[in-house]
Amino acid sequence: MSVETANVRTDRTLSEQSPLGAHAPRTQRTGESLAFNDELHLQAHRWLVDESYLLDAQDYEAWLSTLASDIHYLMPVRVTTALGAGYTTAPGMAHLDENMYSLSRRVARFATEHAWTEDPPSRLRHYITNVRTFRTKNPDEIVVDSAVLLFRSRGDINEAATISAGREDLLRRTATGWELARRTIMVDESVIRMQNLAIFL
Amino acid sequence: MTDQSGVLNDVRQGMIPAHIYNDKELFDLEKERLFSRSWLFVAHESEVPQAGDYVVRHVLEDSFIISRDEKGEVRALFNMCLHRGMQVCRAEMGNASHFRCPYHGWSYRNDGRLIGLPFHEEAFGGEEGFKKKGQTLLPAPSLGVYNGLIFISLDPNAEPLEDFLGDFKFYLDYYTKQSAGGIELRGPQRWRIKANWKIGAENFAGDMYHTPQTHASVVEIGLFREPKAEKRKDGTTYWAGNGGGTTYKLPEGSLEDRLRYVGYPDDMIERMKGQWSQAQLDVIGQDGFMISAASLFPNMSFVHNWPRVEEDSDDVHPFISIRQWQPISENETEVLSWFAVDKNATDEYKELSYKAYLMCFGSGGMFEQDDVENWVSLTNTAAGSMARRLLLNGRMGLLEDGGNVVEPLTNEQYSGPGSTRVGYSEYNQRELLTRWADHLERPIEAAAQLKVGMTAVRKTSKSGSASSCVAAEAPIDEAAETVLLGA
Ligand code: FES
Ligand SMILES: [Fe+2]
Numbered sequence: 001m002s003v004e005t006a007n008v009r010t011d012r013t014l015s016e017q018s019p020l021g022a023h024a025p026r027t028q029r030t031g032e033s034l035a036f037n038d039e040l041h042l043q044a045h046r047w048l049v050d051e052s053y054l055l056d057a058q059d060y061e062a063w064l065s066t067l068a069s070d071i072h073y074l075m076p077v078r079v080t081t082a083l084g085a086g087y088t089t090a091p092g093m094a095h096l097d098e099n100m101y102s103l104s105r106r107v108a109r110f111a112t113e114h115a116w117t118e119d120p121p122s123r124l125r126h127y128i129t130n131v132r133t134f135r136t137k138n139p140d141e142i143v144v145d146s147a148v149l150l151f152r153s154r155g156d157i158n159e160a161a162t163i164s165a166g167r168e169d170l171l172r173r174t175a176t177g178w179e180l181a182r183r184t185i186m187v188d189e190s191v192i193r194m195q196n197l198a199i200f201l
Numbered sequence: 202m203t204d205q206s207g208v209l210n211d212v213r214q215g216m217i218p219a220h221i222y223n224d225k226e227l228f229d230l231e232k233e234r235l236f237s238r239s240w241l242f243v244a245h246e247s248e249v250p251q252a253g254d255y256v257v258r259h260v261l262e263d264s265f266i267i268s269r270d271e272k273g274e275v276r277a278l279f280n281m282c283l284h285r286g287m288q289v290c291r292a293e294m295g296n297a298s299h300f301r302c303p304y305h306g307w308s309y310r311n312d313g314r315l316i317g318l319p320f321h322e323e324a325f326g327g328e329e330g331f332k333k334k335g336q337t338l339l340p341a342p343s344l345g346v347y348n349g350l351i352f353i354s355l356d357p358n359a360e361p362l363e364d365f366l367g368d369f370k371f372y373l374d375y376y377t378k379q380s381a382g383g384i385e386l387r388g389p390q391r392w393r394i395k396a397n398w399k400i401g402a403e404n405f406a407g408d409m410y411h412t413p414q415t416h417a418s419v420v421e422i423g424l425f426r427e428p429k430a431e432k433r434k435d436g437t438t439y440w441a442g443n444g445g446g447t448t449y450k451l452p453e454g455s456l457e458d459r460l461r462y463v464g465y466p467d468d469m470i471e472r473m474k475g476q477w478s479q480a481q482l483d484v485i486g487q488d489g490f491m492i493s494a495a496s497l498f499p500n501m502s503f504v505h506n507w508p509r510v511e512e513d514s515d516d517v518h519p520f521i522s523i524r525q526w527q528p529i530s531e532n533e534t535e536v537l538s539w540f541a542v543d544k545n546a547t548d549e550y551k552e553l554s555y556k557a558y559l560m561c562f563g564s565g566g567m568f569e570q571d572d573v574e575n576w577v578s579l580t581n582t583a584a585g586s587m588a589r590r591l592l593l594n595g596r597m598g599l600l601e602d603g604g605n606v607v608e609p610l611t612n613e614q615y616s617g618p619g620s621t622r623v624g625y626s627e628y629n630q631r632e633l634l635t636r637w638a639d640h641l642e643r644p645i646e647a648a649a650q651l652k653v654g655m656t657a658v659r660k661t662s663k664s665g666s667a668s669s670c671v672a673a674e675a676p677i678d679e680a681a682e683t684v685l686l687g688a
Binding site: 019020075077079080081082085090091092093094095096097098101102105106108109112114115116117155158159190191192193194195196197198 | 292293294295297387388389390391392394395396415417418419421422424510511512535548551552555556559563564565567569570571573574575577578581
């Protein structure tokens with residue numbers, strides 16, 4: 001199929017393009033990925049692995065405390081477009097486009113006794129791999145790429161569901177450790193094969 | 202094929218054989234007799250605003266390119282190359298002046314017309330061997346547009362869309378015509394759920410009864426400024442034309458007060474007053490009801506709600522969502538969920554409304570999460586042999602002798618069309634299932650066939666027996682043109 005795209009290519013990040021991203025930090029990566037024995041990379045990797053254990057255990061209160069107050073947590077809708085179209089996400093539409101308040105509402109909901117979708121709870125396993133770390137112009141902020149595969153099993157006999165995604169995170173150093181300040185989740189399917197996103201990636 | 206008349210009769214009595222929510226034979230019948238002729242929503246004009254814009258949408262297994270051609274006309278083209286059947290367009294959306302088949306390179310304009318045929322002379326003997334002129338990708342047999350909503354039907358003799366919508370148009374305007382600008386649609390989010398498609402359509406059509414239970418958590422976390430779930434019983438269910446829905450009862454006040462109460466800013470209220478009929482305004486301003494969820498038979502639904510979305514603010518922000526329950530099998534549905542917003546609204550309103558949508562509905566919505574859990578579980582349970590012994594009672598609102606628990610509102614009490622009642626009931630679910638039964642009972646007529654490159658249109662019976670040439674119609678170029686223009 002030959003396509004003359006009318007959509008202008010843009011150099012703006014997806015977080016910048018989001019109608020709900022005005023509050024988000026804008027720090028970008030610089031230079032090459034860090035060596036795997038670089039102290040910053042080791043800290044970033046450890047942070048992601050620790051986070052995956054929190055998410056597997058659905059310890060969402062603890063997870064929330066690892067997020068920066070200006071967090072932008074974005075999972076765009078992916079679309080299949082012709083090669084060269086210049087975009088692979090649905091314009092103006094995401095699966096999740098969250099700030100601290102909306103994330104806190106999601107977490108609060110799970111803490112009620114009436115979040116039926118997670119009662120009984122899913123068995124979750126977040127597999128984190130392909131981690132690489134970049135410096136930014138800010139010495140206290142780093143950008144971390146990772147791949148995540150989420151395995152979710154619900155009920156006794158239901159088939160399990162999986163989601164594969166790439167993530168770009170902005171981590172910020174604080175007095176008490178690293179905080180997640182921005183996450184963009186590029187899910188690898190245009191049709192999600194999971195009954196809902198009552199999970200975090 | 203199993204005789205389903207017993208099942209259909211039970212459904213008409215409001216008794217629901219539980220297996221209808223997970224039954225392969227019934228699903229085959231739905232494909233053959235319902236989705237082959239009903240009007241089905243595929244896209245909104247705002248998704249293809251410019252010449253050349255297209256989206257690809259499905260009706261069961263059939264893929265259609267919904268495109269806007271160079272003249273600005275919206276087309277629905279069966280996404281299959283006329284040569285050897287390759288899928289012509291494999292992207293979901295984009296902008297193209299023409300589509301070139303990757304297999305042998307036939308190319309089509311974005312209005313469907315075949316314009317490029319490699320080695321036409323050498324391979325086919327030119328126009329004499331194969332008339333390139335007048336060939337076009339197969340258009341959807343019927344196409345209709347209302348408020349920019351594009352519907353197609355696989356039945357060339359489908360009744361006009363507006364007749365099909367009937368009095369439901371009155372309610373459709375609340376969702377899709379809040380100003381002369383109409384809506385713009387964003388999305389869809391798409392995800393697959395292991396649930397039968399009918400369950401969601403029924404739920405959105407009239408299930409106010411599930412709200413206090415299923416959605417208790419959303420109230421508890423302060424998404425609503427009051428315990429709204431409990432208030433559902435004060436609202437109404439209405440059925441009009443081929444669709445129906447639910448409303449909330451609004452507190453006392455003027456039209457403006459009541460629209461402000463659900464979060465509409467004054468500029469939008471002014472445009473609504475200029476756009477809607479007196480009766481449409483009176484349902485809100487006089488009768489005190491605000492539309493909530495709705496379904497249009499068979500598988501399109503709507504949501505309108507007004508949550509709090511900002512910390513430390515009691516303000517609520519309305520959002521509208523449109524969705525389609527696209528059947529995949531008897532136990533799987535692809536949900537397509539769009540965010541809709543008035544085109545003339547301010548950017549600030551659009552952002553907050555979008556935020557409200559994402560928090561409540563769609564793939565990540567907090568309302569939706571608990572709904573789907575129920576529907577998946579219901580579908581699972583409906584698969585077995587015990588479910589065949591169970592006739593579920595879907596008669597809420599009816600007494601055993603057939604009388605009504607609550608009588609419909611009179612013309613003095615209610616300004617809108619259709620049949621409207623206060624309180625919990627399952628009239629609307631029964632309306633949907635009765636239409637479903639009517640379709641499943643009625644055999645389909647043979648569909649016309651197009652012989653590519655030949656001039657006759659032939660009819661075959663559904664069984665596939667090779668029937669004779671019933672109708673030799675106009676040459677394809679004219680026939681195709683007629684369909685396209687008639688669209
Ligand atoms: S199948 Fe499309 S050109 Fe041959
Ligand atoms: Fe619900």
